[in-house]
Amino acid sequence: MKLKNQLPIIVIMLTQLNRSIEDAARRIPASIHNYPTSGDIFGGDALMQGSDMVVVLSRPFKLDIKLYGPYAYHVLTDDVIMHLIKVRNNGDEKNNMIFMKMEGQNQRMIEVAPPKAERPEGNYQRFSQRTGGRQIIESPIGTEI
Secondary structure (H helix, E strand, O other): HHHHOOOOOOOOOOEOOOOOHHOOOHHHHOOOOHOHHHHHEOOOHHHHHEEEEEEEEHHHHHHHOOOEEEOEOOOOOOOEEEEEEEEOOOOOOOEEEEEEEEEEEOOOOEEEOOEEEEOOOOOOOOEEEEOOOOEEEOOOOOOOO
């Protein structure tokens, strides 16, 4: 952080995700739990504090998720979603995902429009109560976690 503040440079750090992103509860179709969080990043606390921008790439189809996130995006094998977990000095929290198609044969990703959504209005589940250590989640699709 000292070097970044002293010199006009950009520091890029790569790290891996924890295995919690692969848990069964995270694979429930059309759930907010499909999205990566800062807790999924190895060394996430330190990385979040020192970063101006944190980006996580997700390939839902690789985890056998065909309806992704609360909007239930229809994802295919070549879909890659870039989640902007942190963008310092950016007040727009609504545009925190960039959709891309992967062209493996050309070793590149191309930005595309969001895929078709089953629920364009979203389905952000909210925690209604906590009972006996279990979190009960209200959801139109009846998911309980």
